[in-house]
Amino acid sequence: MEELEEExxxxxxxxxxxxxxxxxxxxxxxxxxxxLMQRYKRPVYHMILKMVRNVDDAEDLTIxxxxxxxxxxxRFKKDFTFSTWLFRIATNNTxxxxxxxxxxxxxxxxxxxxxxxxxxxxxVEDENLDPQEETIxxxxxxxxxxFVDKLPAKYQKLVRLRYFHELSYEEIxxxxxxxxxxxxxxxxxxxxxxxEMVKNKRDHI
Numbered sequence: 001m002e003e004l005e006e007e008x009x010x011x012x013x014x015x016x017x018x019x020x021x022x023x024x025x026x027x028x029x030x031x032x033x034x035x036l037m038q039r040y041k042r043p044v045y046h047m048i049l050k051m052v053r054n055v056d057d058a059e060d061l062t063i064x065x066x067x068x069x070x071x072x073x074x075r076f077k078k079d080f081t082f083s084t085w086l087f088r089i090a091t092n093n094t095x096x097x098x099x100x101x102x103x104x105x106x107x108x109x110x111x112x113x114x115x116x117x118x119x120x121x122x123x124v125e126d127e128n129l130d131p132q133e134e135t136i137x138x139x140x141x142x143x144x145x146x147f148v149d150k151l152p153a154k155y156q157k158l159v160r161l162r163y164f165h166e167l168s169y170e171e172i173x174x175x176x177x178x179x180x181x182x183x184x185x186x187x188x189x190x191x192x193x194x195x196e197m198v199k200n201k202r203d204h205i
Contacts, residue, residue, distance in 0.1 A: 011081060018082040026074050034199045037066055040083065041195075044090050051094050056169070059191055060162075061097060065090035067147075067198045147194045155190040162187060 011019075018036065025032035044065055049058040069089050076085060148159050161167045161175060169187070173180045 015081040015083070019078055022073060022076055022082060025070075033070055036070075036082070037195075037199045040086055041066070043083075044086065047087065048090060048094050051091075052098065056187075057097070061090070061094050063191065063194050063198060065093050066195075068093060070198060147197055150197060151190055151193055155186060155193070158183065158186055159190050159194075 018039070021032040021036050025036065041062065045058055045062045048061045048065070049055065052058055052061065065086070069086050072089075076082065148156050148163075151159060157176070158172060161172045162169075167175065169180060169183050172178075172187075173183045176183065
């Protein structure tokens with residue numbers, strides 16, 4: 001009881017509602033995953049977009065961030081808000097992507113404010129790649145492979161070229177001898193389907 005009272009005094013009503021949704025999600029309630037994604041998809045996407053400055057990459061990284069978070073949700077500790085935890089996962093995943101791509105970004109903000117108005121630091125390490133990079137890459141490939149296998153056949157090659165071979169939209173259009181607009185539209189639809197997988201089905205992640 002004391003622990004519950006202490007929790008309620010430390011966190012906002014929104015953070016407490018997140019905790020309830022997390023408990024329900026871990027217990028098997030798919031609708032709770034959907035509610036958590038609905039709450040945070042847009043702010044996570046906009047944060048990532050500021051870092052990578054590319055709409056397509058930001059959407060891809062948003063999918064990855066939620067998939068990683070939901071896969072680890074059973075390990076979430078209520079020591080801080082869900083938004084803090086989720087933003088850290090999203091930021092670290094995006095920084096890993098930026099280093100890998102060696103993108104030139106105008107700035108990476110080192111702090112953001114969570115739901116309770118607390119300033120949260122994001123540690124941006126130096127340019128040396130993390131020694132666990134290969135493990136991270138393997139986990140990411142495994143994660144996306146699960147998605148690809150469950151997509152309709154017409155999207156699978158597109159997604160493999162985009163995520164595994166890391167081709168640009170233009171390169172995919174050349175590879176498949178398809179109009180660029182068609183490639184963009186089909187990849188957008190494939191991404192929507194992957195979001196649905198993350199949102200609705202725990203066993204997909």
